[in-house]
Amino acid sequence: MKKAFYFLLIPFAVINLNLFCPVFYQHLEGYADIPSGPITLQELHDFNPNNVRDLKGNGMPFVSFSSMEFLVKKQFDSTFSHIGYLNGRDEQGIVQLLDSMSKELTIGDSVLIDLNFYKPNRRTPSEFLYYFGNYYESKQIYVVKTETIxxxxxxxxxxxxxxxxxxxxxxxxxxxxxxxxxxxxxxxxxxxxxxxxxxxxxxxxxxxxxxxxxxxxxxxxxxxxxxxxxxxxxxxx
The missing domain is CATH 2.60.40.3080 (Immunoglobulin-like)
Structure with a gap:
């Protein structure tokens, strides 16, 4: 009886280990709405996390946008400062943040945008290890420049x-x-x-x-x- 009871507990324990395990993000090499480098204030204003694609213009149909972290380094500062962390479902908040930053930043300032994505997956014991490989990030650093430059x-x-x-x-x-x-x-x-x-x-x-x-x-x-x-x-x- 005890053996049967312990055997029944094992799948339950495995399923709930995800409550205590850290989530590891895989970096999306070559994927970005705008590749790292220069960015104009208008491009920052119009930035769309759901437009992330590869260098050939292909999108990422296998993942969903999860969250965005926004950091800023003023032209003569040495480090980035955290500005905001927004859930992917907060579309209005993202629009307001980008609109605010496009008005406050000036030429020469730097922006770090860290986008997180996930691949939906059923949490079953057989897919337990695979589940933790389903998180991705696209981290880009930009320097605000004029449109011409x-x-x-x-x-x-x-x-x-x-x-x-x-x-x-x-x-x-x-x-x-x-x-x-x-x-x-x-x-x-x-x-x-x-x-x-x-x-x-x-x-x-x-x-x-x-x-x-x-x-x-x-x-x-x-x-x-x-x-x-x-x-x-x-x-x-």
């Missing part, structure tokens, strides 16, 4: 044209951007020494840059726009 940062250096490259005496620098943008540039040689620097009033216009007298080899061109650095390799023949 955010767009350029996402392009990398693809908007910068340098021709001819390789070049012997001079090359032309020209950028494909939708509006007039001021910038400065400097060139470093193979030893990391600055050999040239100048200012450009409109990077859409072709700018001739001289290389006369420089030793043949590889040089790095740094284009500085609103404090952001974009790099291009130049080969001197």
């Amino acid at each position: 955010a767009s350029l940062m996402r392009k990398g250096n693809s908007f910068i044209s340098t021709y001819p490259n390789p070049a012997s005496q001079e090359f032309t620098l020209q950028c494909e951007v939708p509006e007039q943008i001021e910038a400065s540039y400097f060139i470093l040689d193979q030893m990391g020494r600055k050999v040239q620097e100048n200012h450009i009033s409109d990077i859409r216009q072709a700018t001739k840059i001289k290389l006369e007298g420089y030793t043949p080899g590889a040089y790095l061109l740094y284009l500085v726009i609103d404090g952001e650095f974009f790099t291009k390799k130049i080969i001197k023949t």
Whole structure:
């Protein structure tokens, strides 16, 4: 009789162990509404946790949005401060928080958004171990930028044209951007020494840059726009 009683208790104990066990989150690699990096205030305002998808634009039909933690680091602060933790069902609270933050934050501030998801599963003894592998998180860190800078940062250096490259005496620098943008540039040689620097009033216009007298080899061109650095390799023949 005692053996039968203990045998009946085992499934009950296993089922209720989840009350005492910690929940472990698996990181969703490559999934985000907006990948980590720059974010505009408008994008922050319109941020939608349910829009999380992979880099190919595919969504995540196998999980459901559970909660969101929001942290902020002002431009000259050293650490993030907790702002709020919201349940996924509190849609109005999430909208209000994002609206408030998009008005309070300024260019240069950082935002950490930690989204938690779960995969619904029946809590049965046979699925006990699998149950604890059904929680996921997508943690992204953003820096608030203007719309123009955010767009350029996402392009990398693809908007910068340098021709001819390789070049012997001079090359032309020209950028494909939708509006007039001021910038400065400097060139470093193979030893990391600055050999040239100048200012450009409109990077859409072709700018001739001289290389006369420089030793043949590889040089790095740094284009500085609103404090952001974009790099291009130049080969001197």
